[in-house]
Amino acid sequence: MTLKEIAKIAGVSIATVSYALNDSDKVSEAVKEKILKIAAEANYKPDKRAQALRTGRAKLIGILTEDISFVFTASIIRGIYKFAEENNYHVVLSDTRLKEKVGKHYEDTAKYKDDINQKLEFLLGYHVDGIIYIGSHDRDISGIVETDKPIVYTYCFTDSDSDYMILYDNTKCAYEVTDRLIKKGHRKIGLIRGPEASFPSNERFMGYQMALMDSRIPLNLSYVKTGEWSFERGYEAAMELLKQEDRPTAIFALNDYMALGTLEAAEKCGIKVPEELSVVGFDNTDMCNVVRPRLSSVSLPVEEMGYLSAKMVHDICTCPEGIKSRKITLPCSVVARGSVAECRE
Amino acid sequence: MTLKEIAKIAGVSIATVSYALNDSDKVSEAVKEKILKIAAEANYKPDKRAQALRTGRAKLIGILTEDISFVFTASIIRGIYKFAEENNYHVVLSDTRLKEKVGKHYEDTAKYKDDINQKLEFLLGYHVDGIIYIGSHDRDISGIVETDKPIVYTYCFTDSDSDYMILYDNTKCAYEVTDRLIKKGHRKIGLIRGPEASFPSNERFMGYQMALMDSRIPLNLSYVKTGEWSFERGYEAAMELLKQEDRPTAIFALNDYMALGTLEAAEKCGIKVPEELSVVGFDNTDMCNVVRPRLSSVSLPVEEMGYLSAKMVHDICTCPEGIKSRKITLPCSVVARGSVAECRE
DNA sequence: TGTAAATATTTAAACCTTTAACTAACGTAC
DNA sequence: GTACGTTAGTTAAAGGTTTAAATATTTACA
Numbered sequence: 001m002t003l004k005e006i007a008k009i010a011g012v013s014i015a016t017v018s019y020a021l022n023d024s025d026k027v028s029e030a031v032k033e034k035i036l037k038i039a040a041e042a043n044y045k046p047d048k049r050a051q052a053l054r055t056g057r058a059k060l061i062g063i064l065t066e067d068i069s070f071v072f073t074a075s076i077i078r079g080i081y082k083f084a085e086e087n088n089y090h091v092v093l094s095d096t097r098l099k100e101k102v103g104k105h106y107e108d109t110a111k112y113k114d115d116i117n118q119k120l121e122f123l124l125g126y127h128v129d130g131i132i133y134i135g136s137h138d139r140d141i142s143g144i145v146e147t148d149k150p151i152v153y154t155y156c157f158t159d160s161d162s163d164y165m166i167l168y169d170n171t172k173c174a175y176e177v178t179d180r181l182i183k184k185g186h187r188k189i190g191l192i193r194g195p196e197a198s199f200p201s202n203e204r205f206m207g208y209q210m211a212l213m214d215s216r217i218p219l220n221l222s223y224v225k226t227g228e229w230s231f232e233r234g235y236e237a238a239m240e241l242l243k244q245e246d247r248p249t250a251i252f253a254l255n256d257y258m259a260l261g262t263l264e265a266a267e268k269c270g271i272k273v274p275e276e277l278s279v280v281g282f283d284n285t286d287m288c289n290v291v292r293p294r295l296s297s298v299s300l301p302v303e304e305m306g307y308l309s310a311k312m313v314h315d316i317c318t319c320p321e322g323i324k325s326r327k328i329t330l331p332c333s334v335v336a337r338g339s340v341a342e343c344r345e
Numbered sequence: 346m347t348l349k350e351i352a353k354i355a356g357v358s359i360a361t362v363s364y365a366l367n368d369s370d371k372v373s374e375a376v377k378e379k380i381l382k383i384a385a386e387a388n389y390k391p392d393k394r395a396q397a398l399r400t401g402r403a404k405l406i407g408i409l410t411e412d413i414s415f416v417f418t419a420s421i422i423r424g425i426y427k428f429a430e431e432n433n434y435h436v437v438l439s440d441t442r443l444k445e446k447v448g449k450h451y452e453d454t455a456k457y458k459d460d461i462n463q464k465l466e467f468l469l470g471y472h473v474d475g476i477i478y479i480g481s482h483d484r485d486i487s488g489i490v491e492t493d494k495p496i497v498y499t500y501c502f503t504d505s506d507s508d509y510m511i512l513y514d515n516t517k518c519a520y521e522v523t524d525r526l527i528k529k530g531h532r533k534i535g536l537i538r539g540p541e542a543s544f545p546s547n548e549r550f551m552g553y554q555m556a557l558m559d560s561r562i563p564l565n566l567s568y569v570k571t572g573e574w575s576f577e578r579g580y581e582a583a584m585e586l587l588k589q590e591d592r593p594t595a596i597f598a599l600n601d602y603m604a605l606g607t608l609e610a611a612e613k614c615g616i617k618v619p620e621e622l623s624v625v626g627f628d629n630t631d632m633c634n635v636v637r638p639r640l641s642s643v644s645l646p647v648e649e650m651g652y653l654s655a656k657m658v659h660d661i662c663t664c665p666e667g668i669k670s671r672k673i674t675l676p677c678s679v680v681a682r683g684s685v686a687e688c689r690e
Numbered sequence: 691t692g693t694a695a696a697t698a699t700t701t702a703a704a705c706c707t708t709t710a711a712c713t714a715a716c717g718t719a720c
Numbered sequence: 721g722t723a724c725g726t727t728a729g730t731t732a733a734a735g736g737t738t739t740a741a742a743t744a745t746t747t748a749c750a
Contacts, residue, residue: 002736013700018738028698048470049394049403050736053705058394063438068426074419081413081440090471091438093408095426125393126435231635260635267637287632290576290605292612347706358730363708373728395706398735 001042009042010035021046048090052127060090061313062128064119064145066098066136066156071285072302076134076155079306087314092126094119098136113144120147130313132306138198150316154309155302157199164316165327166309170200173298173332174207174252177280180334181250182215185343186278189217190241190248192227192234192258204254204282223248227258234258238265242277249277249343256281256288259295263339274341284335293338301330346387354387355380366391393435397472405435406658407473409464409490411443411481411501416630417647421479421499424651432659437471439464443481458489465492475658477651483543495661499654500647502544509661510672511654515545518643518677519552519597522625525679526595527560530688531623534562535586535593537572537579537603549599549627568593572603579603583610587622594688595623601630604640608684619686629680638683646675 003021007014012031020027020035021044027035038044052058061084065073077091084091096116123131130149135141135156142158145151154166181189191208194201209219222244225237234253238261241248253259259281266273273279273293281288284299308328315323348366352359357376365372365380366389372380383389397403406429410418422438429436441461468476475494480486480501487503490496499511526534536553539546550569557564567589570582579598583606586593598604604626611618618624618638626633629644653673660668 003738004736014737015701015739016699018736019699022738026698031698045466045470047398047472047736049398049472050705051738053392053394053398053707053735054737054739056705068423069419074414077438078413078440081438090467093422093426093436093438095423121390122435125390127392127394257635264635264637285631287635290602290609290632291636292609348708349706359707360709360731361729363706364729367708369709371728376728392706395735396708398705398737399707399709401735 001044058127060128062123062131065134068095075302076306079303080310083310129317132309152309152312168330170203171207174204175211178208178211186250188248190223190251192237192253231257231261234261238262252280256283256285278340296337296340346389405473407468407476410479413440420647421651424648425655428655474662477654497654497657511650513675515548516552519549520556523553523556531595533593535568535596537582537598576602576606579606583607597625601626601628623685641682641685
């Protein structure tokens with residue numbers, strides 16, 4: 001069903017139908033009503049392609065994900081979708097499968113830059129209003145994506161001040177976790193970090209150090225280990241920490257997998273959690289609620305990040321002057337569960 | 346950059362440019378080369394909207410999800426995307442948030458039918474070639490989605506023979522799990538089911554019964570409990586099973602959450618897994634690898650389901666006569682881990 | 691009743707592409 | 721030298737919408 005057909009039935013011109021459907025006051029109430037009725041009966045839906053072609057505005061947001069299967073991606077998309085729904089946008093999706101490809105050669109940028117931009121072109125062919133790039137978090141992706149369309153980065157970052165980014169506050173929440181442990185009497189707090197080169201890992205590390213400093217606790221580097229984000233490496237790192245003479249009374253692992261590895265290590269060493277060792281994870285994944293003891297963790301505002309990313313795209317398109325800041329940093333929340341207790345030493 | 350501009354630069358007509366770019370032999374090699382060069386330099390990309398408008402084929406697959414945050418949705422989409430990529434399709438996404446809405450009133454169909462179809466219209470406005478409906482698995486959604494576009498259901502089902510569906514074999518894998526337990530000497534095998542009305546739960550239950558039957562083990566209904574898919578209810582169901590006089594030596598929980606609840610219940614009762622109790626879950630989620638003991642489970646072919654759904658849409662659009670069956674049922678695989686042992690009774 | 695102003699409706703172009711139909715130029719064969 | 725076929729290119733319409741500009745109709749008022 002097209003405007004043309006409706007026009008024919010109503011006995012008016014195409015333009016009149018278009019005006020009527022767009023609720024223009026150029027059309028008399030009587031005719032408008034008649035047309036609306038016919039359109040409703042015929043279940044008329046405008047052809048978005050034609051609309052987009054004519055108006056130039058597609059009301060379309062393109063999502064470019066590095067890894068659609070990544071835990072948080074779906075929630076971010078859900079947030080995007082929520083905004084899209086409220087504001088009549090559509091969403092097109094493209095997955096770069098970056099994670100799959102860079103597994104081994106993490107540094108080889110040029111290699112997948114082409115890939116990403118090819119996906120981007122694909123998206124751009126639909127004349128999206130803007131792009132939301134959902135990253136995989138660890139790397140600085142400056143200069144990877146090339147387009148003059150508005151692009152908003154979320155769950156990743158670039159080092160450019162002019163890029164739009166929706167982030168969360170790694171440092172602050174790591175500070176808060178550490179500080180809470182300190183308030184519970186812990187002074188020997190182990191940290192299991194992500195990879196050395198990971199920016200978020202380093203930000204969290206910073207929060208950890210700041211909390212120690214504010215409480216006049218000297219940083220003990222033998223309490224800081226690297227776990228590469230994995231369960232196994234987390235286990236190994238925790239083992240190293242726990243086998244030390246003067247072992248930590250609390251361990252803060254910078255993701256849940258490594259925290260679970262820590263729980264396993266503690267069990268192996270016959271150390272009771274939380275009585276003899278407090279453990280905190282990061283990401284607040286489902287697993288926190290099904291291990292024993294329940295794992296305290298940090299919950300990320302992922303859905304909100306998605307929502308705000310979409311809003312940012314919208315704002316850039318409609319009222320760029322109204323944008324106060326190109327970077328939005330959201331707070332996380334610490335979720336306390338059974339894996340943390342007062343220090344008994 | 347449009348055809349028009351390229352035509353101007355090349356000093357030929359728009360049509361010639363179009364033919365050249367589509368590699369038609371209506372254009373001389375010399376001119377073709379020249380045009381291609383100009384287009385490449387200008388980084389010309391055809392406007393997909395205009396192409397779609399003109400040709401009628403959008404090369405667009407619409408995805409309608411009931412719950413984008415559901416564990417498997419992302420993997421299914423990833424599979425869809427894989428096919429899309431290989432075959433030059435685009436993907437548009439729409440989330441009905443069904444799960445959110447029906448939380449309380451599961452039966453009230455009309456209520457969200459409108460919702461879903463509204464989302465569908467939205468998608469249809471882009472003139473997708475077909476729709477993939479990714480369900481939430483439990484309910485029969487016959488007659489909910491109304492469209493004459495090709496629609497393929499996956500991770501859900503209808504009771505109509507004429508609908509296209511990509512499923513996995515619940516019965517067969519439940520049979521296999523049960524049979525493996527029997528082969529390990531277990532004869533008292535508890536089952537923790539999903540909700541009574543759940544079709545997949547019932548299919549799995551069927552597999553369980555068939556395995557027992559084939560080994561001449563009578564069905565003992567006091568070994569069959571309902572756990573509503575949740576950790577807590579799984580825990581309760583397991584408690585009921587384990588407190589019985591003649592308690593099971595193995596428990597097959599029909600999802601991982603309930604299996605984890607079972608592990609917790611066993612711990613609570615001081616029953617050692619797997620020495621005194623074997624436990625098997627279903628879904629093979631991440632959690633299986635981080636609990637102790639590692640949980641045996643059933644892995645679903647989700648990515649492949651997505652891939653085949655997309656392929657099905659493609660096939661319906663391009664060669665409907667080539668489709669042998671409107672239903673494809675894929676096998677699952679049982680993943681053996683440490684939570685299962687030989688029966689010691 | 692006549693005219694200006696306001697209101698209602700239509701025409702036609704534009705967005706960018708594809709493609710059927712047409713034209714022009716050239717070569718070949720008789 | 722005419723007729724025909726081929727090749728290489730152009731013209732124009734179509735797809736469904738929006739919207740500025742033009743036209744038609746009604747209303748208001750002298």
